[in-house]
Amino acid sequence: MIAQAIVDGFLSGAVVALGAIGVTFSLAILRFANFSHGDLLSVGGYAALFVLLITGSTLPGATGALSTPIGPFSFGWGLPLAVVFGIAVAVSISLLLDRLVYRRLRRRSADPLTLVFASFGLALVLRNILLLLFGPDPHNYSSEIQMALRLPGRVLVMPDQVLVFGITLAVLALLWLFLQHTRYGIAMRSVAENPMLSSIAGIDIAGTVRLTWVVSAALAALAGVFYGVTVQVRPEMGLNLLLPLFTAAIIGGVGSVTGAVLGALLISLCENLFTLVIPSTYKPMIAFVLLLLVLFVRPQGLIAPKGQR
Amino acid sequence: MSAAGALLLEAESVVAGYVPDLPIVHGVSLGVATGEILVILGPNGAGKSTLVKSLAGVVPMFGGRVRLAGEEITGTPAHRLSARGVGFVPQTGNVFTSLTVDENLRIGGYLLKSGLRERLDAAYARFPDLAQRRRHAGHALSGGQRQMLAIARALMTAPRLLLLDEPSAGLSPLMVSEVFAQVRKIADSGIAVLMVEQNVKAGLRIADRGLILVNGRSAHTGAAAQLSNDPMITQLYLGKHAAPPAVHAAAGVSP
Amino acid sequence: MLNYLIFFVTVASILSIATLGLNLQWGVSGQFNAGVVGFVAVGGYGMAILTMPASEQLLVRLHLPFGVGLAASLVVCALAALLVGLATLRLRSDYLAIATFGIATSIQLLANNLEPLTGGSRGLVGIPRPFESLGPRGFALGYLALVLVLLGAVYAGLQALLNSPWGRVQRALREDETVCAALGKNVVRFRLTAFVLGAMLMGLSGALYAGFVGTTSPSEFLPIMTFQIWAMLIVGGSGNNSGAIAGTFVIWGLWTFSGIAIVSLLPPNLQAQGGAVQAILIGSILVATLLLRPRGLLGARHAT
Numbered sequence: 001m002i003a004q005a006i007v008d009g010f011l012s013g014a015v016v017a018l019g020a021i022g023v024t025f026s027l028a029i030l031r032f033a034n035f036s037h038g039d040l041l042s043v044g045g046y047a048a049l050f051v052l053l054i055t056g057s058t059l060p061g062a063t064g065a066l067s068t069p070i071g072p073f074s075f076g077w078g079l080p081l082a083v084v085f086g087i088a089v090a091v092s093i094s095l096l097l098d099r100l101v102y103r104r105l106r107r108r109s110a111d112p113l114t115l116v117f118a119s120f121g122l123a124l125v126l127r128n129i130l131l132l133l134f135g136p137d138p139h140n141y142s143s144e145i146q147m148a149l150r151l152p153g154r155v156l157v158m159p160d161q162v163l164v165f166g167i168t169l170a171v172l173a174l175l176w177l178f179l180q181h182t183r184y185g186i187a188m189r190s191v192a193e194n195p196m197l198s199s200i201a202g203i204d205i206a207g208t209v210r211l212t213w214v215v216s217a218a219l220a221a222l223a224g225v226f227y228g229v230t231v232q233v234r235p236e237m238g239l240n241l242l243l244p245l246f247t248a249a250i251i252g253g254v255g256s257v258t259g260a261v262l263g264a265l266l267i268s269l270c271e272n273l274f275t276l277v278i279p280s281t282y283k284p285m286i287a288f289v290l291l292l293l294v295l296f297v298r299p300q301g302l303i304a305p306k307g308q309r
Numbered sequence: 310m311s312a313a314g315a316l317l318l319e320a321e322s323v324v325a326g327y328v329p330d331l332p333i334v335h336g337v338s339l340g341v342a343t344g345e346i347l348v349i350l351g352p353n354g355a356g357k358s359t360l361v362k363s364l365a366g367v368v369p370m371f372g373g374r375v376r377l378a379g380e381e382i383t384g385t386p387a388h389r390l391s392a393r394g395v396g397f398v399p400q401t402g403n404v405f406t407s408l409t410v411d412e413n414l415r416i417g418g419y420l421l422k423s424g425l426r427e428r429l430d431a432a433y434a435r436f437p438d439l440a441q442r443r444r445h446a447g448h449a450l451s452g453g454q455r456q457m458l459a460i461a462r463a464l465m466t467a468p469r470l471l472l473l474d475e476p477s478a479g480l481s482p483l484m485v486s487e488v489f490a491q492v493r494k495i496a497d498s499g500i501a502v503l504m505v506e507q508n509v510k511a512g513l514r515i516a517d518r519g520l521i522l523v524n525g526r527s528a529h530t531g532a533a534a535q536l537s538n539d540p541m542i543t544q545l546y547l548g549k550h551a552a553p554p555a556v557h558a559a560a561g562v563s564p
Numbered sequence: 565m566l567n568y569l570i571f572f573v574t575v576a577s578i579l580s581i582a583t584l585g586l587n588l589q590w591g592v593s594g595q596f597n598a599g600v601v602g603f604v605a606v607g608g609y610g611m612a613i614l615t616m617p618a619s620e621q622l623l624v625r626l627h628l629p630f631g632v633g634l635a636a637s638l639v640v641c642a643l644a645a646l647l648v649g650l651a652t653l654r655l656r657s658d659y660l661a662i663a664t665f666g667i668a669t670s671i672q673l674l675a676n677n678l679e680p681l682t683g684g685s686r687g688l689v690g691i692p693r694p695f696e697s698l699g700p701r702g703f704a705l706g707y708l709a710l711v712l713v714l715l716g717a718v719y720a721g722l723q724a725l726l727n728s729p730w731g732r733v734q735r736a737l738r739e740d741e742t743v744c745a746a747l748g749k750n751v752v753r754f755r756l757t758a759f760v761l762g763a764m765l766m767g768l769s770g771a772l773y774a775g776f777v778g779t780t781s782p783s784e785f786l787p788i789m790t791f792q793i794w795a796m797l798i799v800g801g802s803g804n805n806s807g808a809i810a811g812t813f814v815i816w817g818l819w820t821f822s823g824i825a826i827v828s829l830l831p832p833n834l835q836a837q838g839g840a841v842q843a844i845l846i847g848s849i850l851v852a853t854l855l856l857r858p859r860g861l862l863g864a865r866h867a868t
Contacts, residue, residue, distance in 0.1 A: 033658035035598065035665070104855060113596045114854060116658050120598060121850035124791055128840040128847070136836050183419065186408075190416050194402050196367055202391040202420040202466065239787075243669055246662045281677045288666040295651040295659065 003153040005272040011161040013268030014168035015230070018223035019241060020248035020260040021175070022216030028192035028255030029212045032115035036097070036123035037220060038238030038245060039130075040090050044221025045228040045237065046130050047089035048082035052141055060143035067142070072159035074144040075229065082141075083225050090221035094213045097122060123239075131235045138232040164226045171222065172261060175215075179257065184211060192255040244268075244287040251294050253301025262303060266290070316340045317378055317501040318364075318470050324372030325356075325363030332371055333359040335525040341470065341501040346492065348512040348533065349505045350542070351522035357505040358400065360522065361474050364503070365397035366390045377470060392420055396468030400475045400505075403459035406447035410439050413447060413458055417465030432461045435491075453484035460491060471495060473504040477511060489515045513537045570704045572820065577711045578772045580812040581718055583796045584805060585765025591803035592726065593758035594738045598661040599668025600766060600793045605785035606644050607767025608774040609675060610637030612688040622688075623680040630694045634771050641767030644671075645760040653752050653759075660759075668790065676782045687781020691774055707776055714772065715809070718765060722805055734758055791846050792819060798853045815846075 019041055026034040052058050057067035057078045066078030101122065105114050148156040179185035190198045191208045199205050227237055234240075244267050251266060252259020271286045294301070318341040326332040333356040341347045349357045362368035364375065366387030374383045382393055390397075405413050414432055418425045433440035436457050442450065450458060456476055463471060476492065477485040485508065493515045496502045506512030513519055519536045521529040529541060536542055582604055589595045597603075615633035618625030628636065648663040675682045682688065695706030725731050737754055774780045792815060800811020819842065826838030 027658075033662055035661070101851060101855065113594070113657050113661070116596055116598075116661050118851055118854050120661075120794075121791070121847045121854070124788075124847035125844050125851070128843040131840040132837050132844070186412065186416060187419065190405055190408065193405050193407050196387075197399065197402055197405065198416070199386070199388040200365060200367065200391060200397045200399070201416050201462065202388050203416070204388050243662075243666050247666075250659070250662070279677070282673060285670045285673055288670045291663065291666055292647070292651050295655065295663065299655050299659070 001276055002273070004155045005276055006269060007151070007155050007157060009269035009272040010265065011157065011165050012230070012272070013265040014165045015223045015226045016241065016244050016248055016268055017261040017264035018168060018171065018219045018226070019245045020252070020264045021257050022220045023245045024249035024252065024254055024256065024260040025188075025192070025212050025216050027249055029188060030102075030115075030209060032112040032119070033246065035116065035119040035242065036126060037119075037216070038240075038242035039123045039126040040094060040217055040220040040238070041224035041227065041241060042130055042233075042235065042238035043093055043126060043224065044086040044090040044217075045224030045233045046086075046134055047221070048079070048086035048225045049134070049139055049141065049228065049233050051082035051085050052078055053139075057142055058140060062142065062144075069142070069144050072147060072149075073163060074142045074146045074158075074160050076142075079141060079225075079229070083222065086225050087218045087221040090224070091214050091217040093126075094217035095210065098210070098213050127235060127239060134235065136235060138234045139228075140232055141228055158230070160229050164230055168226070171219070172257075175219075175257065184208075188212060188215075240284065243284065243291070244271075247287045247291040247294070250291065250299075251302055253303045256301065256303055259301055259303035263301075315342060317343045318503065319376045320364065320373065321375075322373040323360065323363060323370060323375070325359055325368055325370045327359075327368060329369075329371055333525050334363065334522075336373065337520075337522065337525070337527045338373075339503075339520055339527070339530070341503050343469070343501050344496055344499050345517040346496045346502040346504060346515060348516035348519045349503065349522055350509055350512060350519055350536075351528075353507075355522040356525040357522050358474055359525075361397075361472050361503065361505045362399075365395065365399075365472050367397070367399070391466050391468070394466075394469035395472065396463035396466060396470065397472045398456075398459045398463045398474065398476060400478055404447040404450070404455050404462065409444050409446055410450070410458055411443045413462050414439075414465055417462035420466060428465050428467070432465060435464075436461050452479050453481070453487065456480060456484070456488050457491070460488075460495075464495070468500065470501045470503065473502065475505055475507055477506060477508045485511055509542065510537075513542075567701075567704065570708055572816070574704070574708045574711050574776060575773070576813045576816045577708075577715045578769050578776065579793065579796065579816055580715055580809045581772070582766045582769035582793050583800070583808040583812045584718055584722060585762040585769070586793055586797050587762075587802065587805060587808045588722065588765065589759055589762035590797065591808075592731070592734050592738070593755055593762075594657075595755060595759055596657065596661045597664045597759075597762070599664035599666070599671075599790060601785050601787055601789040602664065602668030602671040603641055603644065603763045603766035604770035604773070604789060604793075605668075605671050605675060606641045607637045607770030608780045608785060609682055609688075609770075610640040610767065611771035611774045612691045612780040613681060615692050616688055616690070617692065621680065622683075627692075630692065630775060634768070634775075637771045638764045638767050641764050642760050645763030646756070649756045649759045653755050668787070672782060672785070672787070675785070683781070685782060687779055687784070689779045691778050691780065693775055693778055711772055711776075714768070718768075719805060719809070726805075730754075788843055788846070791843070791850065792816075795846050795849050798850060 019037065023034065023037050026032065026037065055064070055066045055078050056062055057076055066081070067076040069076055101118050102115060105118055146158050146160060148158055149162070151157060179189055187198065187203045187208050188211060191203060191205060195205055227241070248263035248267055249260050251263035252261070267287050267290060270290060271283050274286055275283055320340070321338045322336040323334055323338070324332050324336055325334040337360060339347065349360065351357050359368055363370045366385060370384065374381065376382065377393060377395065382390065385393060405416065408416070414429055415425070418428055421428065438454055439458055439461060442454065447455065447458070473492065476488050480488065489511060492502060492504065504512065504516065513533045513536055516533040519531065519533050520527055521542070529539070582600065586597060586600060589597050611633045613624045614626050614628045614636050615630060616622060617627050644667060648660065648667050652659040652663045676685050678684070693703065694710070695703045698706055733754055737751060773784070777784065796812040796815040797808055798811070799815055800807035800809070822842050826835055830838050
């Protein structure tokens with residue numbers, strides 16, 4: 001039982017990790033708690049769903065080049081296309097909201113709470129637009145039934161979950177390379193630590209901000225699709241993930257990508273382990289308890305980047 | 310006295326502050342020539358830091374004009390100023406503590422399209438202490454080393470004008486002389502240097518000229534040697550207990 | 565018609581108390597509470613749990629009188645507020661937002677699931693109400709009178725508080741924290757008291773609501789309530805107590821009117837979508853207010 005819980009923790013932690021990275025970027029670079037980030041996951045997930053709905057891939061017995069399941073997975077080649085579309089939509093909406101709302105507010109007032117408030121309102125709007133367009137019922141990307149894989153220790157995993165986990169690892173590796181070894185990545189890290197110093201070194205903060213939105217939104221969309229693949233697509237999925245996302249970012253230390261990933265893993269593992277002893281309906285509270293613990297004990301995060309405030 | 314060239318920086322009637330209704334600098338004019346060090350002195354709250362920050366584009370300038378080598382740079386945002394040849398070393402938050410020495414310098418050279426390697430080598434040659442600590446993170450450096458790194462970072466773009474905000478802050482007297490020696494070397498290599506300093510004695514010792522700022526206005530300017538003898542300086546800073554300042558005629562002492 | 569008017573005014577007045585509480589937290593003290601509904605729910609549930617007649621299924625069978633239940637639920641609210649306040653008040657301002665969001669989510673979860681305490685998703689039915697013996701009209705008028713008196717008392721109390729030295733410190737704190745800290749004022753303690761007091765007012769609102777409706781369940785305290793109360797505060801002009809009350813009546817009026825329109829004009833299967841439209845409107849009002857007010861929400865930094 002425990003082995004299964006641990007494996008499940010790792011597998012579902014991947015989704016939370018991708019979303020938490022976007023949150024840690026907005027806390028560090030954009031400098032506010034973005035309450036609409038969770039709904040960006042939903043936007044990505046639903047945009048991908050839209051593609052699959054059009055191609056009929058979600059229906060039982062779906063056939064055709066795009067719908068026939070690939071190998072042991074539940075989805076066909078339509079899904080990678082849907083993912084690309086999902087990312088494109090999420091990134092566009094993110095940039096649009098920055099242009100229409102956040103940028104205007106940044107110009108007018110330095111108060112981060114104004115941005116938080118705006119994101120709070122925008123989250124409500126995004127969420128309900130999705131509700132209007134797709135209805136309140138959950139959707140699945142496909143009606144295919146998968147065969148579970150049997151791992152040692154009587155652990156069962158779905159091929160979809162393993163794939164999602166593998167792709168997440170690859171994405172994280174790419175992100176690491178980007179942040180450590182490319183000019184733009186180093187610019188993001190320096191702006192996260194010290195925007196003033198970055199601008200006098202010649203870094204264009206506005207451009208870095210746009211880049212941050214793009215990277216965060218892309219990761220969020222991916223996380224949303226992954227959640228849709230391994231669980232379901234629901235209008236409240238973003239809202240439900242918001243607390244674990246924030247908690248993961250704070251646990252890991254604001255601005256630390258590694259921290260966000262480890263924080264996500266920690267939360268996921270705790271959620272899966274604790275539901276062995278407490279009813280699973282209380283799962284969402286675990287993130288909150290962990291949040292309070294971190295805030296009381298070590299608010300700068302467990303893996304805080306050194307030398308920061 | 311080091312050979313000072315033509316005026317590189319000309320600032321006229323600068324009005325600056327954080328909030329438009331509350332300017333801190335009220336119409337200050339100054340000029341810095343290539344190869345010279347202008348030190349800005351003044352009591353706490355006089356606006357020295359605000360002045361240098363406004364020249365660096367970090368604090369808004371509400372009035373006045375600034376020219377660099379004859380070209381208008383008034384209102385240029387901070388991130389474009391470094392491309393125009395202005396380097397700024399802030400007083401606090403002047404190195405990236407979570408990045409290594411090498412990464413700090415690379416960020417200094419962010420805008421370089423080519424020649425990064427040469428500039429890095431030159432920086433390490435100038436500051437051997439930093440060369441030994443290439444992979445050390447910013448937070449692992451001592452105060453003096455951080456200051457050197459901050460200066461080295463600013464020099465990566467080969468600025469024509471270097472702005473420094475209280476480089477001696479928090480440093481031991483030994484480190485202060487080392488830092489100032491570096492600043493003198495930098496000026497001698499043909500860069501115009503504008504330096505805000507709280508340490509009057511040390512500041513006037515390496516500077517060529519000084520400007521005293523009181524309540525956001527320029528109260529007095531002159532050659533550094535003359536200012537050290539000026540009783541007004543003594544009054545402003547050293548209080549009634551000051552011994553008459555020994556005249557070092559130290560301006561121009563080469564390190 | 566009159567009945568409906570009494571109902572409307574009673575509920576709007578009850579909600580006004582919550583809006584006044586939010587004004588204390590935001591308009592006066594500059595703190596962002598993203599989980600308003602949580603504190604209202606604590607008040608409502610606290611009241612219900614403590615005053616319900618003893619029964620087999622319930623864990624708590626205290627069956628306290630109305631007034632005592634009211635007071636006790638305020639205490640529980642204060643405790644919840646202290647929990648998140650102490651956790652976050654020394655940290656960045658958006659951490660309080662995250663923590664209040666978290667506590668509201670957790671409270672909703674507990675309300676839905678802790679059956680022996682809260683009655684689970686069915687909730688608690690049959691909360692003893694004052695004035696019950698006076699018959700339906702008597703009850704309606706009596707309760708309305710009670711609520712109006714309390715609202716008046718809260719309003720007067722807040723105005724007095726704001727004009728007191730305590731109030732002046734709060735306003736100064738909002739303008740410039742470092743100055744106040746330098747003056748020796750314990751910034752955290754001032755912020756915390758404003759936050760806790762505001763939360764208690766929200767709890768009072770919830771308790772009064774539970775007493776009015778006679779039942780309490782998770783569906784009485786949905787997440788949208790947080791946004792409704794925020795809209796009530798913002799529309800009225802944040803920082804301003806009378807504006808808060810006015811805003812409450814306006815937004816509540818719009819909400820109930822649009823709700824009636826939805827129920828009468830839309831077929832049942834589309835009514836969830838109607839709710840979504842209401843939510844989109846509220847969210848848009850919030851964002852639009854931010855963008856259109858020249859100084860955004862900071863426009864009324866001067867409370868009262």
